Amino acid sequence: MTKVEIPESLYAEIEGRVKESSEFESVEEYITFVLEEILKDEEEPEEHTLSEEDEEKVKERLRGLGYL
Numbered sequence: 001m002t003k004v005e006i007p008e009s010l011y012a013e014i015e016g017r018v019k020e021s022s023e024f025e026s027v028e029e030y031i032t033f034v035l036e037e038i039l040k041d042e043e044e045p046e047e048h049t050l051s052e053e054d055e056e057k058v059k060e061r062l063r064g065l066g067y068l
Helices: 008-020 027-043 052-064
Strands: none
Touching: 008 027
């Protein structure tokens, strides 16, 4: 395991969250979870959704180009 230094105030804040939570048993477990979530989010492509109006504009454009 590798050690990483963080400010004491940040450690204390996380420690408080860990004590209030039944989900984590230690500050290290909490930090590992948070970092894994951040990295996972970066790996997953963002889903882009169009409004109904924008979707209709795209469909009209595709029809005009002969694709639909």
